Amino acid sequence: MTLSRLLASFAITAALAMPGLPAPANAQGGPLRIEITEGVIEPLPVAIPPFIAESPAAEQLAADLTRVVSADLTGTGLFREIPQSAYISGVSAFDQTIQYADWKAINAQALVTGAVNVDGAGNVTVKFRLYDVFSEAQLGDGLQLDGGSNAWRRLAHKVADQVYSRITGEGGYFDSRVVFVSEEGPKDARRKRLAVMDYDGANVQYLTDSASIVLAPRFSPSGDRVLYTSYETGQPEIFVLNVGSVQRQRIPVPGDAMTFSPRFSPSGDSVVFSLSQGGNTDIYAMNLGGGQPIRLTSTPAIETAPSFSPDGSQIVFESDRSGSQQLYIMPASGGEAQRISFGPGRYGTPVWSPQGDYIAFTKQNEGRFHIGVMRTDGSEERLLTASFLDEGPTWAPNGRVIMFTRESAGAGGTAQLFSVDISGRNLKQVSTPGAASDPAWSPLLP
Amino acid sequence: MRRGVQISGAGHLALAVWLLVGGWLPDRRPDEADFTDVTVISGEEFAALVAGGGAPDAPQVGEEPAAPAAPEEAAEAPEVPAADSAPAPQPAPEATPAEDPDPAPDVSGVAAPQAEVQPDAPGQQPAPDSPDGAAVTFAPDETPVPREAPRVAPLAAPEPDAQAEVSDTVQAAVDPDAEAEPETPVEEAQDATAPEEATTETVTEADEPQEAGEVVAALAPAGSPRPRTRPAQPAPTPEPEPEPEPEQVAAAEPEPETQDEPEPAADPMADAIADAVADAVSDAAPAPSPSPSEYSGPPMTAGEKDALRVAVQRCWNVGSLSTEALRTTVTVLVTMNEDSTPDTGTIRMTDFSGGSETAARQAFEAARRAIIRCGASGFSLPAEKYGAWAEIEMVFNPDNMRVR
Structure with missing residues (x-):
């Protein structure tokens, strides 16, 4: 190889490797391709509005159950609950339409809604839904759990296990x-x-x-x-x-x-x-x-x-x-x-x-x-x-x-x-x- | 050729002779006369000039104008010209008669103070009264007079800030009473704010420095030492064909331009350069528009791609991913709107590796959230190159984020 060819090759290599300079156009077909190798490690912001009490007997239980679900999730260090004082719109009914824009505005990346009912025999029914706010879609199907009034903590743990599992992709450990x-x-x-x-x-x-x-x-x-x-x-x-x-x-x-x-x-x-x-x-x-x-x-x-x-x-x-x-x-x-x-x-x-x-x-x-x-x-x-x-x-x-x-x-x-x-x-x-x-x-x- | 040498030698010889002898030849040019203005004075006038001042001592002092500067302390030995000069302890015999005939013991003692006052000596030396220029040559008046310090600043002082006096904000008053405590500024009540807890790496308790008072000051190692992986040896490259000997080439083909060069594939340097060019092209070359035939504008620069990468990774939160999802690389394809926001409905996973389908789905969800969150207000992309980024393929590789 002659010296001129060697220098030319080096010049080409340096020119192509130099950042900020336009590279040859259309060197390969297809979409623009980038690789993301660095991210952040931070708790996922989650909004957990108080579960709705569907019967007067369930009011206190709904509050307690919401508190346990929130404690389970935030206790993992993987989630950060958004305080209710930051909410733009609340959840007044379990089946109401979710105003995703309001939850996006406060950077809630997941939203957990739930409702609690206590029948005359003391049986507790808990149902919940999980939403991916930025995808504006429900994450998994809604789920309903039944149990005795003395098992309300286990019901809360099971709700938290489901939320945890759907977001992280691995099983929960709260009901243990x-x-x-x-x-x-x-x-x-x-x-x-x-x-x-x-x-x-x-x-x-x-x-x-x-x-x-x-x-x-x-x-x-x-x-x-x-x-x-x-x-x-x-x-x-x-x-x-x-x-x-x-x-x-x-x-x-x-x-x-x-x-x-x-x-x-x-x-x-x-x-x-x-x-x-x-x-x-x-x-x-x-x-x-x-x-x-x-x-x-x-x-x-x-x-x-x-x-x-x-x-x-x-x-x-x-x-x-x-x-x-x-x-x-x-x-x-x-x-x-x-x-x-x-x-x-x-x-x-x-x-x-x-x-x-x-x-x-x-x-x-x-x-x-x-x-x-x-x-x-x-x-x-x-x-x-x-x-x-x-x-x-x-x-x-x-x-x-x-x-x-x-x-x-x-x-x-x-x-x-x-x-x-x-x-x-x-x-x-x-x-x-x-x-x-x-x-x-x-x-x-x- | 010999003739040329002879001619050259003769020429050089003639030049040498001219240089040696030519200078002695008479110059036919008329001499240029230099006239200098002089003043002729008589001996009486000169004596009168000498008698009128101390200037005659000055030429004797020569290059040491400070020597005759005898302060008051030097009254006992006024004729010591240069007290700081050790070889000159003797006064000049023509000096004015000193009242103290024994200056020797005093010279050493006076020498030091003279040295100290020497800077002031020129000023104390009597100035010659004569306007004669010869005398003025050694006069201390030649010392430049320091310029006066400016009394007025070149720029006007800025006016005091009037707002400082009329401001409504509470400030610590300037109290002449030094013992009085300054007034505490009143701060308006506001909600505490802090950046979100975020990090790009995990530091365990075992990584933190050991607190004082614990049993041993040394830190436990973060992991058991392992032998480093031996670097892979480069694949042996074929030896280039030896270049033919010049004599042989000359014998075979007289013209050197027609020599056979080695095969390019056999040149390791050429291979390395070719590989480097290929790598650079593959790395730096941006992908064109999804319809390359339609987009022929300038491609995305590396800086523009880096800006997009940084914008996305700022929202790529892997903190809630499972350990398996953290081992899963997902490739996501998104169609972009012209306002540089992602068309969220088009975000889809095209490939994944390193984990199960469940883990890939979780990793994809995190990637999709990153694209939507940080692209909600539009990425910083050049509008004129929309064709180049109308469709973007993002590879989310969490290798660097995985706990090791």
């Missing part, structure tokens, strides 16, 4: 419950008992008394039973408790072995747990219908905190077989385990997400505790929190939110429940009557 350990008293003589509540801290009910220490409750896949560890016999033992009847049953193991850290299989008919005997701790599985525990690991290391994958084919657990506490994955029937955590510090309490794409864990490194997530192959590790003591993550039913225990430092430090979005945003404390720890999220209620 959380079992946890309620704590009282000083740090060196703390009394603990099992409690269950709505995901937002409402409707707290205690399942056990505080006569003995209880630890690590876990919901069954159907949400009707709870596995937990109790020290009522002086050493840790696993019990299964029926949430409805509050009846409990000890899971028998041979000899004087200690059992702890239980978790249901996805099918709910078996349980995996740690069994410590003779100074060695390994992971076992046992059918709840009867039978003997099946040993899944067999090393001199301490191996505990097993958690099934959603399809039940694998188990993630923690082990110090490599000299430090790390995360491993093995087949559900036992066998060779594969280490997935390789970062600095110690990893523990792994929990497989309901979607199966992430594993949440506790990490201790350089004097701080973190809640983090990683892919099931150990990649894309992200730490979501950092504090004096964070531990025990549990997934929301949709795999978008993680709840965990955060304990403050000092002799007067107390444990509280916190939740955080999987993105690391929206870290907030969960309201509980007192100190609380060891949360476990239930699946969505039927």
